[in-house]
Amino acid sequence: MSQRLPVVIFAVIMAVLPLIPNIPPFWIVLLDNIGLAALVAMGLVLLTGVGGLTSFGQAAFCGFGAYTTAVLSTHYGLSPWLTLPLSLLVSGLAAVVLGIVTVRLSGHYLPLGTLAWGLGLFYLFSKLEFLGRNDGISAIPPLQIGSLRMLDPGTIYYVIWIAVILAALLTTNLLDSRTGRAIRALRRGHVAAEAFGVQTARAKLLVFIYAAVLAGLSGWLYAHLQRAANPTPFGAHASIEYLFIAVVGGAGYVWGGVLGAAVVVILKEVLQSYLPLIFGGQGQLEIIVFGIVLVALLHFAPSGMWPWLTNLLPFKRSATRTDTSAELAPRAAAPLTSEVLLKLEGARKQFGGVIAVNDVSFSVGTREIVALIGPNGAGKSTTFNLVTRVLESSAGRITVCGTDIDGATPQQIAKLGVARTFQHVKLIPDMTVLENVAMGAHLRGHAGAIASMLRLDRADEAGLLAEAARQIARVGLSDQIDQLAGSLSLGQQRIVEIARALCVDPVLLLLDEPAAGLRHMEKQQLAALLRQLRDGGMSVLLVEHDMGFVMDLADRIVVLDFGTKIAEGTPDVIKSNPDVIRAYLGATA
Amino acid sequence: MAAKRGRADAEGGRSLNTTILLFLIQDGITNGAIYALLGLALVLVFAVTRVILIPQGEFITYGALSYATLAAGQVPGTARLAVVMGLVAFGFDVFAARKSLHARALLRAFTVNIVFPVVVLLLTMWLAGRQNNIPVNITLSLLIVAAIGLFLYRIAFQPIAHTSVLVLLIASVGCHLAMQGFGLVFFGAEGLRGPTISDAAITIGDLRISGQSLVVYGITAALIIALWLFFDFTLYGKALRATAVNRLGARLVGIRTSLSGQIAFLLASVIGAISGILIVPITTLYYDTGFIVGLKGFVAAIIGGLISYPLTAVAALVVGIVEAFSSFYASNYKEVIVFTLIIPVLVLRSLAAPEVEEEKD
Numbered sequence: 001m002s003q004r005l006p007v008v009i010f011a012v013i014m015a016v017l018p019l020i021p022n023i024p025p026f027w028i029v030l031l032d033n034i035g036l037a038a039l040v041a042m043g044l045v046l047l048t049g050v051g052g053l054t055s056f057g058q059a060a061f062c063g064f065g066a067y068t069t070a071v072l073s074t075h076y077g078l079s080p081w082l083t084l085p086l087s088l089l090v091s092g093l094a095a096v097v098l099g100i101v102t103v104r105l106s107g108h109y110l111p112l113g114t115l116a117w118g119l120g121l122f123y124l125f126s127k128l129e130f131l132g133r134n135d136g137i138s139a140i141p142p143l144q145i146g147s148l149r150m151l152d153p154g155t156i157y158y159v160i161w162i163a164v165i166l167a168a169l170l171t172t173n174l175l176d177s178r179t180g181r182a183i184r185a186l187r188r189g190h191v192a193a194e195a196f197g198v199q200t201a202r203a204k205l206l207v208f209i210y211a212a213v214l215a216g217l218s219g220w221l222y223a224h225l226q227r228a229a230n231p232t233p234f235g236a237h238a239s240i241e242y243l244f245i246a247v248v249g250g251a252g253y254v255w256g257g258v259l260g261a262a263v264v265v266i267l268k269e270v271l272q273s274y275l276p277l278i279f280g281g282q283g284q285l286e287i288i289v290f291g292i293v294l295v296a297l298l299h300f301a302p303s304g305m306w307p308w309l310t311n312l313l314p315f316k317r318s319a320t321r322t323d324t325s326a327e328l329a330p331r332a333a334a335p336l337t338s339e340v341l342l343k344l345e346g347a348r349k350q351f352g353g354v355i356a357v358n359d360v361s362f363s364v365g366t367r368e369i370v371a372l373i374g375p376n377g378a379g380k381s382t383t384f385n386l387v388t389r390v391l392e393s394s395a396g397r398i399t400v401c402g403t404d405i406d407g408a409t410p411q412q413i414a415k416l417g418v419a420r421t422f423q424h425v426k427l428i429p430d431m432t433v434l435e436n437v438a439m440g441a442h443l444r445g446h447a448g449a450i451a452s453m454l455r456l457d458r459a460d461e462a463g464l465l466a467e468a469a470r471q472i473a474r475v476g477l478s479d480q481i482d483q484l485a486g487s488l489s490l491g492q493q494r495i496v497e498i499a500r501a502l503c504v505d506p507v508l509l510l511l512d513e514p515a516a517g518l519r520h521m522e523k524q525q526l527a528a529l530l531r532q533l534r535d536g537g538m539s540v541l542l543v544e545h546d547m548g549f550v551m552d553l554a555d556r557i558v559v560l561d562f563g564t565k566i567a568e569g570t571p572d573v574i575k576s577n578p579d580v581i582r583a584y585l586g587a588t589a
Numbered sequence: 590m591a592a593k594r595g596r597a598d599a600e601g602g603r604s605l606n607t608t609i610l611l612f613l614i615q616d617g618i619t620n621g622a623i624y625a626l627l628g629l630a631l632v633l634v635f636a637v638t639r640v641i642l643i644p645q646g647e648f649i650t651y652g653a654l655s656y657a658t659l660a661a662g663q664v665p666g667t668a669r670l671a672v673v674m675g676l677v678a679f680g681f682d683v684f685a686a687r688k689s690l691h692a693r694a695l696l697r698a699f700t701v702n703i704v705f706p707v708v709v710l711l712l713t714m715w716l717a718g719r720q721n722n723i724p725v726n727i728t729l730s731l732l733i734v735a736a737i738g739l740f741l742y743r744i745a746f747q748p749i750a751h752t753s754v755l756v757l758l759i760a761s762v763g764c765h766l767a768m769q770g771f772g773l774v775f776f777g778a779e780g781l782r783g784p785t786i787s788d789a790a791i792t793i794g795d796l797r798i799s800g801q802s803l804v805v806y807g808i809t810a811a812l813i814i815a816l817w818l819f820f821d822f823t824l825y826g827k828a829l830r831a832t833a834v835n836r837l838g839a840r841l842v843g844i845r846t847s848l849s850g851q852i853a854f855l856l857a858s859v860i861g862a863i864s865g866i867l868i869v870p871i872t873t874l875y876y877d878t879g880f881i882v883g884l885k886g887f888v889a890a891i892i893g894g895l896i897s898y899p900l901t902a903v904a905a906l907v908v909g910i911v912e913a914f915s916s917f918y919a920s921n922y923k924e925v926i927v928f929t930l931i932i933p934v935l936v937l938r939s940l941a942a943p944e945v946e947e948e949k950d
Contacts, residue, residue, distance in 0.1 A: 054755055101936055111641070111758065112891045113935045119884065120928035127921045236884075240762050247759045285774075291767025295745050298760050302752045 007169065014161050018154050029153045030269060032225055034261045035160035039218035041245040041257035042167055043211030048243065049251030050175065051207040052187030053103060054111035057118030058242045061212040063125050063234030064091040065219025070137040070229040071130065080143050080224055084217075091216025092209050099208035104201065118239050126231035136230025143224045156225050163221065164258065167214055170453040171254045174210075177452030177461060178445040181435055183207055185428055191390055192426035194410040196419070196504060197443035206449055215242075248297055250304025252430070259306050267293065324470055328444055328463035331505040333417055338402050339365050341508045341539050342387065342418075346396035349382050349563075356382040358563040359396065364508065369530060369540045371550045373574075374560035375583060380543040381423050383560070384510055387541075388420050389413050401507065414443060419501035420510035423543070425493045429486025433477060433496050436485045438468035440503030471499040476525060491517040495526070502533075509533065511542040515549050527553045551575065559583065611796045613913040619802045619871070620885075621909020622809040626864045627886025628893060628901040629816060630857040635890075636833035637853040639754050640746055643761045645861050645886065646879030647768035648734055652862025653869035654776040654876065655730040657783035662718035666775030667733050668710045674740035675706040681743055702743075706736045723786060731862050738858020741768075742851050750850060765880070772876035780873035783866065805867050812860065813902060825852060885912070885927060892934045904934075 018028055040058055048054045068090040069083035078086075102113045126134045143150040143159060150156040174180050182203045185193040190200040223229045232238075241264065249260020271286035301308045342364040349357040357379040364370045372380050385391040387398060389410045398405050400416045419440065427436045441464045447457030472481050475495045480488060485496060494514055501509055511530075515523050523546070530540055530553060544550045550557065551571040559567040559574060561583040567574055574580055627645060634642045655665040679702035686694055709732045716725060745764050749756060787800030820826040831839040832849040840846055861883075865874065868882070889908050893901030908927060915926040 048755065054758070101932055105935055109891065109935060111755075112887060113931065115884070116888060116891065116928045116931045120925045120932075123922070123924040123928070127925065244759055244762065247756065251755065285770065288767045288770035288774075291763040291765070291770065294763035294766070295760050298752075298756055298763070299748050302749060302756050 007165065011165050014165070015158075018157055025153065028157055030265060032153050032157055032160055034258075034265045035157075035164045036218045036222055036225070037242065037245055037261035037265055038164050038258040039167055039221075040215045040242045041249065041261050042164075042171055042254055043214035044242055044246040045249075045251060045254055045257045046171055046175070046183065047207050047211040048246060049253070049256070050187065051183050051204065053204060053208065054114070054243070055118075055208075055211065056111050056115035056236065056239050056243065057098070057121070058211065058215050059234045059236075059238035060118045060121040060125075061091045061094060061215035062219035062222065062238070063121065063229075063231070064094045064212075065216030066223040066229040066234070067125065067131055067137070067219075068216075069220050069223050070140050073141050074137055074139060075130075080141060080220075084220055087220040088213050088216050091212045091219070095209040095212030096205070099205045099212075103204040103208050115236065115239075119236050122231055122235040125234055132230070134231060136228060138228040140223050140227045140229065142227060150224070153225065156221070160221055160225070163217060167217070168254050168258065173455055174449060174453045175254070177457055178438075178442060178447050178464060179203070179206070179449045179452050181431070181439050182442065184431060184435075185439060188426065188428050191410075192422065193439070195388055195390070195414060196440050196500070197411045197414040198439075199411060210449075244294060247304060248294070250306030250308075253304070253306040256304050256306030259309070260304070263305065323462060324466045324473075326459075326462040326466035328441065328467040331415075331417060331444055333507075340399075341366060341401055342541065343399045344383070344387070344396065345398070347383065347386055347393050347398055348395040349379070349386055349391060350394045355563050357386060357393075357560075360560065360563070360565045361396075362558045362565065362568060364539050364541050366507075366539055367534055367537060369534050369542070369553055369555050371554035371557045372541060372543045372560065373545070373547075373550060373557060377562070378560040379563040380560055381512055382563075384420065384512055384543065387413070387510065388418065411443075414504060417504065417507040418510060419504035419506035419508075421494065421497035421501055421512055421514060423512040425490065425497060427485040427493055427496060427500075429484060431485060432482050433472060433485055433488070433499075434465065434468055434481050436496055437472055437499045437503055438464050440471070440500035441467050441505075444503075444505065468499070468503055471502045472496075474502065475499045475529060489517070491519065491522055494518070495522075498526075498529075507538060509538055509540045511540060511544075513543055513545065515544055515546045523549055608796075609917070613917055614910060615796065615798060615802065617910030617913035618906060619805050619909070620912060621889075621906035622805050623864045623868055623882070623905075624886045624889045624908050625902040625905030626809055626812060626860050627883055628889035628905045629813065630860040631883075631886055631890040632893065632901055633816075633829075634853050634857045637829050638742070638746060638750065638757075638850045640757045640761055641754070642857060643758075643765040643880075643883070644741065644768050645857065646881070646883030647765060647772060648738060648858045648861025648879070649865035649868075649882055650772050650776075650874055650876055650879035651737065651768070651865070652730050652734045653783060653865030653874045653879075654772070654781050655733055655862075656726055656866045657781040657869055657874075658776065659713070659717055659726040659729060660721060660723075660784050661781075662721065664714050664717045665730075665733065666771070667737065668706075668713045668729075670771055670775070671706040671733050671736040671740070672710050674737060674744060675702040678702045678740040678743040681748070702740070706740075709733055709736060723784060727786075727866055730866060731859055734858050734862035735855055738854045738861075739851055741858070742854035746854075747847050747850060750847065769877055769880070772879075776876050778876065780875040780878075781869070782873050783869035785870040786867075801867075801870055808863060808867060812863065816856075829853060881924075888927060888931050891931050 017023070017031070040062060044055065044058055065087040068087040069080060072078040072083045072086060073080055098117055102110060102117070105113050125131055131137065143156060148155065150159065175184065182193060182198040183206070185198060186200060186203055186207075193200050219234075222233065245260040245264045246257055247260070248263055249258070250256030268286065268290060271289050275285045275289060297305075340363050344363070345361050346359045347357055347361070348355070348359050360379070360383060362370070372383060374380055382391065386393045387400070389405060389408050389412075400413065400418055403416060405413060444467070445460050445464045447460040451457045469481065472478055475498055477492065477495055477499065480492065485493060488496065494517060498511065498514060515526060518526060527549060534540060542554075554571055557569065557571055557574045558565060559577075559580050566579045566583060567577045569577070627649070631642055631645060634640055651667050655667045658665040679698055682698035682702060683690070683695070709729070713729050713733070716729065741764060745760055746757065749760060785801045786804045789800035791798050820830055828839070828844045829849050829852060831842070831844055832846050836846050839849070865879070868874065885908055886905070889905035890901050892904035892908070908930065911930055912923060912927050916923045919926065
């Protein structure tokens with residue numbers, strides 16, 4: 001409960017603020033505006049700061065919310081409370097349509113795409129007859145509870161801030177869950193997340209809709225606060241301002257959205273009312289100063305004001321011990337029918353004219369450690385990517401546990417019980433070791449986004465975290481469990497990746513250079529762990545350059561050179577194979 | 590879409606004859622050529638600096654309105670802004686190099702940041718009202734905007750060049766707001782028009798092509814060729830391309846990426862100003878018109894994928910022509926159509942090219 005305490009204090013402060021005697025009514029209006037902006041910014045925090053999807057069209061979703069209630073409550077006389085779910089629904093549906101089109105876009109396409117439809121929608125709002133064109137819709141009825149008509153900013157204030165605080169709580173809950181981890185993984189690329197069964201496209205669409213619904217809520221409140229809706233507040237400039245708010249506040253932090261809203265709204269107000277007094281009333285001086293202050297803020301605190309402020313606080317968030325007693329059901333899987341877990345038959349991968357993997361065939365049986373070795377560029381990692389379906393094979397047949405994986409997605413491979421690590425570590429540096437490892441158990445949890453927001457996922461979540469903690473203990477990193485993954489050494493990060501892979505409850509573990517960056521002792525511990533896993537019934541396929549490590553550990557070795565398999569056999573056979581020696585040491589050796 | 594079409598029919602019922610068709614195409618190509626220039630500049634800046642250049646719109650208005658103000662015999666406020674920005678940039682340079690101040694570096698910073706804009710300002714003050722020679726006015730406007738573009742990068746972007754695209758984008762928006770505010774101070778809320786560069790006109794059959802349109806086509810083509818020559822055949826051009834492909838790699842081989850960024854901004858601001866000067870005789874420009882014009886250049890750049898110059902140029906022509914035709918058939922929905930045009934393109938792109946893994950921050 002200690003984490004909830006600051007929120008409770010904040011809620012109490014916000015509740016008594018309007019009761020202060022003689023508080024200027026204008027301040028309440030400002031606070032209302034801050035709340036409205038904070039709602040939209042919070043959605044952007046999740047979408048942009050956490051999910052890495054920049055949207056320049058957020059104000060358009062406010063427009064959907066505002067116009068829905070405006071039309072329904074003026075033309076059809078619906079009660080504003082009835083239009084609330086409809087407003088949210090319309091914004092959400094708009095987000096589904098626009099999201100399906102845009103969230104697939106990567107990098108800079110996405111922000112520009114959102115900018116484009118944001119502008120298109122703005123012009124649409126201002127041209128449609130039934131939305132009142134540029135004049136908009138006025139005389140929207142106020143919110144009403146019983147006989148209390150919320151006509152003045154002081155009463156609707158409570159509705160707005162209850163919405164803000166609830167939204168903040170729901171968002172924080174969502175982020176601290178199975179779905180939240182999937183969302184937080186989006187910004188770091190999708191390969192790692194997909195390898196553990198995260199449906200990245202669905203997760204992106206989810207945050208997109210969530211952000212749009214928050215914006216729609218803000219629009220609905222706006223319409224009943226102003227009791228009018230016109231296109232201006234839903235245009236490109238407004239969208240840009242919301243993005244500002246999120247970035248200034250700290251785009252990765254839920255409360256950063258609230259802080260940013262306060263800073264930007266108040267700054268604008270102060271500039272608008274005081275600058276003309278200093279410089280005389282000409283021009284839009286406040287815009288100039290606002291722009292300059294914004295750029296300056298980014299120079300001083302590129303990651304926003306919230307983390308900068310929380311760093312100033314003397315006390316730090318204390319880490320809670322993870323309860324490791326909660327059980328997690330094993331991965332749901334069909335019983336193994338064959339002794340062969342993985343079988344490659346003539347697997348081939350061509351990049352243009354380059355044949356990276358040239359008709360390679362080998363297999364991995366149960367309880368076996370197979371090493372895939374070869375000089376740099378031999379096609380080892382490409383073979384891994386073919387098996388995990390990160391890459392589409394050009395020809396040949398690959399079966400996992402008897403299933404032909406042609407056309408399968410990486411998520412389906414994870415479901416079959418194949419877990420992997422990456423040659424270039426793909427952890428999420430700003431998540432703790434525990435959270436990173438829990439990602440591996442993604443497919444073994446079931447709680448969805450709504451359950452997470454409402455904290456109905458705790459049993460499921462406890463099981464996931466307990467499993468993650470057990471696997472971390474198994475690889476010997478319990479002391480680092482609450483550290484940020486980015487703060488560990490490269491060798492430790494590789495071990496974290498192994499713990500994450502173990503959380504899948506795999507039958508086959510694919511390790512891409514697990515020993516690189518490890519010290520001698522750590523290598524020995526790793527080898528012992530892998531042997532123990534094999535004896536426990538797991539198979540391991542590993543790519544490795546450290547010959548001593550491989551020769552000691554592997555039951556069988558497959559050697560690739562220039563994409564072609566040149567040898568296969570036990571370590572002793574491989575050591576004396578003339579082709580292998582030639583591949584490694586050159587023809588004259 | 591059906592609703593839009595229905596409305597267009599009801600509104601117009603206008604029939605398309607050859608004269609109108611040719612006129613629309615010509616109008617579309619003229620606008621498209623401008624969008625092509627802007628699109629190219631945006632692609633250039635994004636590729637080299639990762640900045641999505643929202644203030645491109647201000648380069649357009651600054652160029653156009655400085656030119657119009659000079660033509661009216663007055664000194665545009667932008668010349669003074671350039672001097673002030675130069676002073677700030679000089680301060681930044683000195684501060685950045687405070688630990689290893691060399692006379693040579695100091696002299697270079699002084700020349701670029703102080704002498705250059707002051708000389709331009711003095712020239713402007715001396716020449717404004719004294720003469721009304723179009724090439725002189727154009728040159729002065731371009732110099733002023735070039736200085737502003739250069740200093741803008743130095744002040745706003747160079748110190749945060751290493752941050753994420755998002756932070757750069759927000760900084761870019763901040764610059765846009767500040768510069769638009771200055772635009773209002775300098776040029777007022779009234780729109781301005783500038784004198785045409787050429788009053789000649791040719792008539793072919795039903796079609797009358799104004800000299801100004803021909804100038805637009807000529808300059809656009811010349812600039813595209815010049816950019817191509819610059820990027821393919823000069824050392825600086827190659828350095829810029831290298832920076833665009835790999836910043837770290839470029840630094841390792843001794844390319845100063847800050848210099849690349851400055852050159853990119855310099856080129857973009859000049860291109861923006863040229864576009865502005867080309868359109869200000871055709872349409873009245875206001876201090877805030879540039880934003881929307883620039884955004885249409887964006888649409889072209891996005892369709893071109895922010896990477897390909899020829900594709901961007903072709904896309905810009907398409908945008909111009911679509912805009913011309915939609916203003917004829919459904920003038921109310923012109924902007925809606927132009928801005929939603931890119932959505933099908935984006936969908937096609939995302940279907941054709943699956944996402945690539947990117948490790949960004």
